[in-house]
Amino acid sequence: MPNPMNETDCKIYICCGTACLAADTQDKLKKIIKNLKPEAEFRTIKCLGKCETNYAFQYMEKKYSTKNKEKIEKLLSGNKNL
Numbered sequence: 001m002p003n004p005m006n007e008t009d010c011k012i013y014i015c016c017g018t019a020c021l022a023a024d025t026q027d028k029l030k031k032i033i034k035n036l037k038p039e040a041e042f043r044t045i046k047c048l049g050k051c052e053t054n055y056a057f058q059y060m061e062k063k064y065s066t067k068n069k070e071k072i073e074k075l076l077s078g079n080k081n082l
């Protein structure tokens with residue numbers, strides 16, 4: 001089983017809750033992330049409780065919700081100062 005903290009293991013869980021599905025943001029979010037981290041592997045996850053923005057995802061066991069490319073790039077690079 002891969003270590004979730006392994007930098008080469010880039011699994012990103014995209015929210016498939018009702019609000020995110022209705023907002024149709026999953027493909028947009030995947031595109032943003034794929035452009036920043038081509039090796040990203042996408043999975044789906046039930047509602048993450050970040051319904052207010054509809055761009056919810058989980059990475060390295062933490063929940064995020066943003067469509068801001070700069071913030072996504074910082075968190076994918078391990079920058080904790082978001």
